[in-house]
Amino acid sequence: MASRYVPYIAALVVVGLLGTRALADDHLVAVTLPELSELAQQGQPAFGANCAICHGENGSGSDKGPPLIHKIYEPSHHADMAFVMAMRNGVRAHHWPFGDMAPIEGLSLTEMEAIIAFVREVQVANGID
Numbered sequence: 001m002a003s004r005y006v007p008y009i010a011a012l013v014v015v016g017l018l019g020t021r022a023l024a025d026d027h028l029v030a031v032t033l034p035e036l037s038e039l040a041q042q043g044q045p046a047f048g049a050n051c052a053i054c055h056g057e058n059g060s061g062s063d064k065g066p067p068l069i070h071k072i073y074e075p076s077h078h079a080d081m082a083f084v085m086a087m088r089n090g091v092r093a094h095h096w097p098f099g100d101m102a103p104i105e106g107l108s109l110t111e112m113e114a115i116i117a118f119v120r121e122v123q124v125a126n127g128i129d
């Protein structure tokens, strides 16, 4: 009787689905939070309010934007000025398939510096420097 194969087929389907899901999620990273400096502590909620919707909680990535806790965004590839430019002017999609990033309105330079300090400290804590 073919029905005795059903559990095996079901298991294969589940494994197949999990496999696809893992592929779809491979731009998401696990992020460890370090003890933050005072400046980075100010940046954390600003990041949460302005960036996390796309870049994920603590920069871990989402289905709308890439992780910033990623080798591509280490200081030698994307210096602090690249972060300021991204926030001020937006970003044309070039590294990822998520589309463009619109400029983030209403951030002062002080807030941007705090956000960058937050991202940099989390990067370092996750081996990206």
Ligand code: HEC
Pocket: 047, 050, 051, 052, 053, 054, 055, 064, 065, 066, 078, 082, 083, 086, 087, 091, 092, 093, 094, 095, 096, 097, 098, 099, 100, 101, 102, 104, 115
């Ligand atoms: C609406 C979604 C969205 C929001 C909100 C957003 N970003 Fe982005 N951001 C993106 C996407 C998508 C990219 C990737 C573009 C590419 O390279 O394909 C990106 C790229 C970047 C880059 C790389 C710039 C470069 O030169 O390649 C930086 C830095 C960045 N974002 C910082 C931030 C910061 C900081 C915030 C919050 C103040 C923020 N983003 C908010 C979607 C977003």
